[in-house]
Amino acid sequence: MSHRRGLTALLAALSATLLAVPAHAAPASHNPPAAQIQSADPPADCRLPNRTFLGEGTTNWANFPRPIGRVRAAVLFRGNWNIDAEMAKYKPAEQWYLNSSFGRYQLELVPVRRPVVAHLDHPAADAVGDVSVTNASTWGDAARSVDRHFDFSTTDIVFLTDSGTSRSYAQFDNVTLDGRTIKAGAVLGTDWGNHRHLLLAHEGGHTISLPDLYGGPGGHGYIGSWDLMGNLGGVAPDHFAWHKWKLGWLDDNQVSCVRTVNTSVTTTLSPVETAGGVKAVVIRYGTTVAYVAEVRARSGNDSRACRTGVLVYRVDSAVASGSGPVRVVDSRPASGGCGGNELNDAPYDTGQTFTAGNIRIQVLSRSGDNITVRATYGTAAAH
Numbered sequence: 001m002s003h004r005r006g007l008t009a010l011l012a013a014l015s016a017t018l019l020a021v022p023a024h025a026a027p028a029s030h031n032p033p034a035a036q037i038q039s040a041d042p043p044a045d046c047r048l049p050n051r052t053f054l055g056e057g058t059t060n061w062a063n064f065p066r067p068i069g070r071v072r073a074a075v076l077f078r079g080n081w082n083i084d085a086e087m088a089k090y091k092p093a094e095q096w097y098l099n100s101s102f103g104r105y106q107l108e109l110v111p112v113r114r115p116v117v118a119h120l121d122h123p124a125a126d127a128v129g130d131v132s133v134t135n136a137s138t139w140g141d142a143a144r145s146v147d148r149h150f151d152f153s154t155t156d157i158v159f160l161t162d163s164g165t166s167r168s169y170a171q172f173d174n175v176t177l178d179g180r181t182i183k184a185g186a187v188l189g190t191d192w193g194n195h196r197h198l199l200l201a202h203e204g205g206h207t208i209s210l211p212d213l214y215g216g217p218g219g220h221g222y223i224g225s226w227d228l229m230g231n232l233g234g235v236a237p238d239h240f241a242w243h244k245w246k247l248g249w250l251d252d253n254q255v256s257c258v259r260t261v262n263t264s265v266t267t268t269l270s271p272v273e274t275a276g277g278v279k280a281v282v283i284r285y286g287t288t289v290a291y292v293a294e295v296r297a298r299s300g301n302d303s304r305a306c307r308t309g310v311l312v313y314r315v316d317s318a319v320a321s322g323s324g325p326v327r328v329v330d331s332r333p334a335s336g337g338c339g340g341n342e343l344n345d346a347p348y349d350t351g352q353t354f355t356a357g358n359i360r361i362q363v364l365s366r367s368g369d370n371i372t373v374r375a376t377y378g379t380a381a382a383h
Contacts, residue, residue: 039256040265046257046282048317056325057317059209065156067105067208074155078116079163089196101249102275118145130169137173139185152177158185165189170206211321222324224343235339238301241272241280241294259284262378273300281375288318297369306338309347312354
């Protein structure tokens with residue numbers, strides 16, 4: 001930055017500061033130090049094409065409710081439930097989403113106090129992971145049965161709490177009630193009784209286009225505990241920066257992109273759990289693959305994280321939900337991990353380098369929770 005004196009320099013500095021602050025950021029006093037984005041290529045060049053209905057490519061929002069602003073979800077009950085007690089378990093999901101989205105996603109859970117008494121069929125073999133691929137949705141049938149007693153005209157999502165099933169799953173349909181077409185919903189069964197708000201947020205993640213990330217060795221061998229779309233009981237469940245970008249909770253100017261071969265970029269990243277700053281470096285590799293580096297800290301939704309640092313993972317938008325579309329890279333293989341999973345201590349520390357073919361991500365330095373990394377695609381000279 002120039003140190004020339006005078007009004008010209010002052011105005012230039014002020015303009016640069018304003019451009020570096022993303023929309024919807026928290027007040028400056030609550031943000032990490034501003035980091036000027038450096039990007040070898042336009043960030044939009046690092047988005048991946050959509051190859052599956054629930055996948056890691058760019059979301060087609062014609063098929064899903066968009067998680068920006070206030071989104072109203074009706075919560076229905078079938079069976080013997082204490083509605084007030086159950087809603088008290090669900091309500092923390094509203095704050096969880098506020099934290100993860102930096103205030104951009106304001107989920108409002110509204111109970112339907114008329115119990116569902118209709119007979120409901122639950123999918124069995126027609127499901128992949130916890131996403132049903134039926135044409136007629138269970139939640140849609142339930143909503144129709146209570147339509148006379150509830151106004152669905154401002155409803156975007158339906159959650160059905162059903163004691164008649166032990167499993168939970170999301171479904172996609174086009175159910176028109178009170179002039180409103182509802183595209184997505186989920187059935188919340190009796191599983192995960194100790195994590196009711198996280199269960200709702202996990203199934204709610206499907207309703208807004210996120211795939212299942214569990215699976216692999218031990219059931220959570222693809223990502224460990226690093227995103228709620230994997231392990232609901234994990235120690236660091238906040239969403240990946242990739243997901244926050246995909247959902248519109250991060251702006252393009254918060255993502256640094258390397259797509260051109262033989263280029264390199266150095267970027268200071270702030271943690272994905274805090275508002276403001278650059279959140280990810282993405283190396284676009286081929287048609288459907290990207291490597292992502294982000295910083296994870298012990299705060300916010302990740303207050304129980306047992307390891308912090310630079311998390312590196314591979315995203316493939318051609319891989320289906322439940323088959324490992326995201327795979328975390330372990331910086332300490334065979335360490336035994338922490339928090340119950342081998343990958344929970346995966347983040348890289350200062351001085352460590354990740355390499356895969358002609359991809360290289362170097363962790364250069366750290367200042368508090370902010371970490372500077374250099375991402376190289378090809379044989380670009382280090383700088």
